[in-house]
Amino acid sequence: MGVLTNNFIAASVEEDYMTPEAIRLVKAAEELAPRLRQRAQAADEAGMVPRETVKEMAEAGLFRVLQPRRWGGYELDPRVFYKVQMALAKGCMSTAWIYGVIGVHNWQLPLFPEQAQQDVWANGNDGTLIASTYMPVGKAEKVDGGYRFSGRWGFSSGVDHCEWIFLGGLLPKKDNPDELEHTTFLLPRSDFRVEKNWDVLGLRATGSHDIIVENAFVPEHRTHRTNDHSDAGCPGRESNPHWTYKIPFTQVFQRAVSSACLGALEGAIEEFRSRAAAHIGKHGAKTAEDPNAQMAVAEAMIAVDQLKLVMFRNYDRIVHCAQTGEKMPVEERLMQRAQASLVPKLCAEKVSELLRACAASGLYRSNPIERVFRDIHQARGHIANNADAYARASGAMMLGLPNTDPYI
16 A cells, blocks of 8 residues: 655644653554554443543543643643544544543643642642533522532533533623623532433543533632633633643634544544455455545545644644734634634545445444544534534624624
């Protein structure tokens, strides 16, 4: 078979953020991927990423990529985080998905007041993991020192592996009480329960169950106004001054729920190339000679190349703005959000063509491409991956209409 190096994109892109620590962490993820591939079908059937896998990721330091050094983390460029995620996704997209949504919380907690960080990570607990569901459905009643908080949320990926959780709700703006703003509430395991109801098409191993909270007390210091990117809105920056924590929330989170699709598509391409090179159909046709197969693999590889180039180019701008204090224009932020959300849509189109080119024998559950097909299509359902909505928001502003996206 023809050979392309895994890093042929990087030939034209300077990657000075790939420090020795970063290189080691990405390599650890790449070395873990074959074991994830072996466990993927069983994890899919069990509806849960194995605890063994989460333990191995933790021992390799993967969850600490975005965590502050003062809490035992590496405090690295988010692009390292996405490289780790894509490497994991080549083996198992569900594993990469929960890595993305759990691992990104080690970036958000440092924005909370210092006491919240102490609550979770102090006394040797800096390896504690946090789950989330940011749906703004929580009902918060102001009481002395904090809030009485209740609600039911869906889609908490990987919650079975976590001891704390971020939950979404709405609170009056501090400078305009007549308007509400999204707020992240931080709760310990003792204050919520998990309703195990995750029975879906794809990403089955993520175990993205419902969360129920009944009249829990949440102290004020365990809340964060999610879209307030000012220093006042992110008091944790005082003790975590690294530029990484100056990036707006959406610009970190949006890639944490789309980049796994890229790695999973790369894994499907590898599987397809291996399968097609040797497969001969029942009527004697060789898959490698099928024009549909040739088009499917070439177009999938082109898409991965293009999407990665845009991703890392855009992140160059995000990092520049965080390091220099330049405020990125809203038009550019809207375009970047639309581009990130487009990743799962395009990956779904390409993996669909790969599966079609596998013909009838490729539709068995034993074919890893079948699982990747389901996983990527499931990922499109995440609100942050609603490509059409974010393209319309970007296009509307290009045509002179106001921005209506509160996360931008």
